[in-house]
Structure formats: C-alpha cells, structure tokens
Amino acid sequence: xxxxxxxxxxxxxxxxxxxxxNGNFHQRTVxxxxxxxxxxxxxxxxxxxxKQTKIDSAFxxxxxxxxxxxxxxxxxxxxxxxxxxMAKMQPAIEARxxxxxxILSEEEFKKWKGEIEPSMMQRRRQQ
Numbered sequence: 001x002x003x004x005x006x007x008x009x010x011x012x013x014x015x016x017x018x019x020x021x022n023g024n025f026h027q028r029t030v031x032x033x034x035x036x037x038x039x040x041x042x043x044x045x046x047x048x049x050x051k052q053t054k055i056d057s058a059f060x061x062x063x064x065x066x067x068x069x070x071x072x073x074x075x076x077x078x079x080x081x082x083x084x085x086m087a088k089m090q091p092a093i094e095a096r097x098x099x100x101x102x103i104l105s106e107e108e109f110k111k112w113k114g115e116i117e118p119s120m121m122q123r124r125r126q127q
Contacts, residue, residue, distance in 0.1 A: 030063040040120055045108060054103045062096035 028036075037059045038052065047055065069088050073080055080088075101109055 030060055030067065033063045034059045037120065040116055041112075044111065044116060051103060055100065058096055058099040058103065061099070062092055065092040065095070 034056050038056055041047070041055065042052075066089065069085075069092065072088075073085070097109075097113070100112060104112060
C-alpha cells in the first residue's frame with residue numbers, strides 16, 4: 001500500500017513539474033486574486049462592508065487589466081523582459097493606486113504601499 005501511495009505522489013509531482021515548465025500552471029482567477037488581496041488587507045485593517053466592496057472593486061478592475069496585458073503578450077508571441085512588462089503595467093498600477101487613494105486614508109494608503117503591497121509581491125514570487 002505504501003508503494004502505491006509513493007507512486008501516486010511521484011506521478012502527481014511529475015505532472016505538476018511538467019505542466020509548470022510548459023507554462024500550463026493554473027493562473028488564479030480575478031476572483032481568487034481579489035479574495036487574496038481582501039484577506040491580506042483584512043488581516044491588517046478592519047474595513048466596513050461598503051469600504052471593502054470599493055476596495056475589492058478597485059482590485060478586480062486592476063486584475064482584469066493585468067490579465068488583458070498578459071493576454072496581449074501571449075497573443076503576440078513575445079516573451080518580454082521584466083522591464084517591458086512593468087512599463088506596460090504601470091498605468092494599471094497607477095489607476096488602482098489612485099482609486100485606492102480615494103477610498104483609504106492617507107495613513108492606510110501609506111501602509112498599503114509600504115508594507116502590504118510588497119508582502120503580496122514577495123508571496124507571489126515564492127509560489
């Protein structure tokens with residue numbers, strides 16, 4: 001029985017590695033990414049439902065734009081470097097941040113930019 005379990009584990013691990021190398025790794029949906037941002041912010045701030053809905057909407061808009069940009073690169077066949085991607089993403093990031101500035105207090109926004117956003121990027125790189 002242990003051999004069968006080990007075999008299944010190796011088979012599953014191999015499948016995941018092959019899919020990841022082929023670029024078939026699961027891209028989280030907009031809703032999954034909004035939920036992750038929501039949970040991260042909720043762990044630091046306790047926003048009321050109205051404010052949280054506005055924040056979730058800002059992230060949903062940002063993640064949809066992010067997906068459009070990724071799709072543009074995929075459909076063009078380009079394999080852009082990090083600087084090219086960041087340059088293309090900058091307007092979407094600025095739009096998200098401008099919207100968040102209208103929702104969050106100055107102190108909350110500073111905490112978002114200085115602590116929360118960097119920790120989300122760090123987590124994403126580790127996955």
